[in-house]
Every structure is written in structure tokens, then in C-alpha cells.
Amino acid sequence: MPAHWRWSRSRLQKGDGRLQKLRTLEDCSDRFPVTGIGNAWSREYYDGPFYLVAAPSGRPAISLVFVQTRDGNTGASNPEDLGGGPTDKHLIYEGLSRVAADGVLAGASSVGRSVFFTISEPQLVALRRDLGLPRHLAQIVMSNDGNFDLSARIFTTPDVPVFLLAGNQCIAKVGADVRRRPWITMIAIGGGLPGTFKRLRDEHGIGRISAVGGRVTATSLVDAGLVQDIYLTTSPIEGGEPDTPWYVGKRAPKLDLIVSKRELAPSPIVFEHLMIG
Ligand SMILES: NC(=O)c1ccc[n+]([C@@H]2O[C@H](COP(=O)([O-])OP(=O)(O)OC[C@H]3O[C@@H](n4cnc5c(N)ncnc54)[C@H](OP(=O)(O)O)[C@@H]3O)[C@@H](O)[C@H]2O)c1
DSSP: OHHHHHHHHHHHHHHHOOOOOEEEEEEEEEEEESEEEOOHHHHHEEEOOOOEOOOTTTSSSEEEEEEEEEEEEOOOSGGGGSSSIIIIIIEEEEEEEETOEEEEEGGGGGGTTTTTOOOOOHHHHHHHHHTTTOOOOEEEEEEOOOOSOSGGGGSSSSSSSSEEOOOOHHHHHHHHHTTOOEEEEEEEEOOOHHHHHHHHHHHHOOOOOOEOOOHHHHHHHHHHHOOOOEEEOOOSSSSTTTTTOOSSSSSSOEEEEEEEEESSSSOEEEEEEEEEE
């Protein structure tokens, strides 16, 4: 482990053990089709309303959510090693970025055995309830080839709907098992991603999606023109798996700043909400 990792991580653990407030650096939200949400607690900690970009006509709104290291890496077997700390985890990642969403989406490689996408902070659980949304979000997994474990927690929680966006190989591999679990809906992606997401919206009421990666999944969504914006946290440390930016395709999208914030902490995270052009 490089020395700067050890230093930075021990500082994070020692000094910033709990959620800290953010302070706004720049707010350009009046140039974009956004709506602000929040309650007194979230406005205090996030320093203002949290913006949602309007959904495009006929499709769900899809927002990416990533934490990257200072040198731009997003890959790590344990994403907490990327240095986002409790403010990113509880206020942004398991919090505001999904508080108004109908579902959380991840690629098969980011669905470990114990993964279950939820909201942890009680004040944001209350905000979700006040928005008239159910306690839990639908869990959405994308897979072409079925490289995931059907006994993982995300697939074995019958109270919470799961949507498996599945390629032909995946359907052949797990289709029979999935049909025995009525809480899992399998949607074939053979007809292309735009049609798949239109079906999710029209037939299953999924109008807003928080897409949490990883980079391969995020890139395929961006390249298909399905993503409106990204909530991007940059941590104060270097590290992560080398050469793992959140976008790994051929046409890096144009990004326009909606709002930027900095954590009130000795080693602050920087948060940016960016429109994807
Ligand atoms: N920094 C962060 O915020 C963050 C967030 C999430 C994950 N991560 C980290 O990122 C790493 C994983 O990222 P990754 O990019 O390697 O994998 P990933 O995007 O999580 O998953 C890739 C897999 O998802 C499926 N997939 C992706 N796009 C698809 C499409 N268009 N159609 C059908 N299936 C599709 C495929 O599954 P099949 O192989 O089954 O076909 C593919 O192999 C891990 O280290 C994880 O911890 C970091």
C-alpha cells in the first residue's frame, strides 16, 4: 500500500468518523431543467436543495452515482477503500442520490453476496416517505451472460421487487430459477437498451433510476444516450484500481456543472452534480 494511502485513510478514520456538512462552491442550477428536493435536515447537511434532472420524454430519468479517488479511479473490491467516507456514503450514495428514485441499478459485477441497495440515514428515510415513495427501492441488475450469484441477498429478499435486465446467455443460464421467484421480473435486453428502459417505465412504473455503476455498465448507458446526469464524489486520497475512470468508452461525454460542494472536514471530499451532454 503506498504511503499516501496509509496517511490519508488513517486521517479519514480518525478525524472524519461521522457525517459532515457540505458547503456550496458553485451553483449553476438555473441553467438546467432541475427540481430541488429536501427537508430541513438535508438542506442543512447538503447546504441547499438536492437537484433532480427532469426525465426525458418516454423514458426513465437515469442518474449515475460514483465515488472516485483524487486520481480518478472508481474500481475497488471494497468501494469504501476509495475514501469517500461517511458523508459520501450516507448523505449522497445511500442517501440523496436515491431518495426520490424508483430503483437502483447496478451491473452484475457490482452485485456482491451481501449487496442490497437501501437508504440508511433516518432523516432521508423520512424524506422518502414524505415524497410518497415506498421504503425500499426496486433493485435492478444488468447482465448479458449471467455472471452473478442468484443466492446473493439482492435476489433473495422477496419483499422487494427485482428487475433483471438480461441478455440471451443470462436468460438461458438463470431463467428457470428466476421464474420460481415471483418478486424477480426478467426483462430481455435483446431488443436494445432504449426499449428495455421504456418497458421498465411503461410497464413497471420505474420513472427514475439511480445507476451506481460500475464503469462498464455506466459506459454502456451513456453510450446508449440514456443518462442525463452524474453525482460524482471525488475523495481526498489517491488509490483504487489503476485506470478505472467512471467512463471507459470511446466518446467521453461533455459534462456541465450544475452544482459543486466541498465537505467541511480536514480532508474534504468534493462533490459535483454534472449534466451529461
Ligand atoms: N466507485 C464507485 O462508485 C463504484 C460503483 C460501483 C462499482 N464499483 C466497483 O467497480 C468494479 C466493477 O465495475 P465493472 O465496470 O468491472 O463492472 P460492472 O459495470 O459493475 O458490471 C459489469 C457487468 O454488468 C453487466 N453489464 C454491463 N453493461 C451491460 C449491458 N449494457 N447489457 C447487459 N449487461 C451489462 C455484464 O454482466 P455479465 O458479465 O453477467 O454479462 C458486465 O460484465 C468493482 O470493483 C466495484 O467495486 C465502484
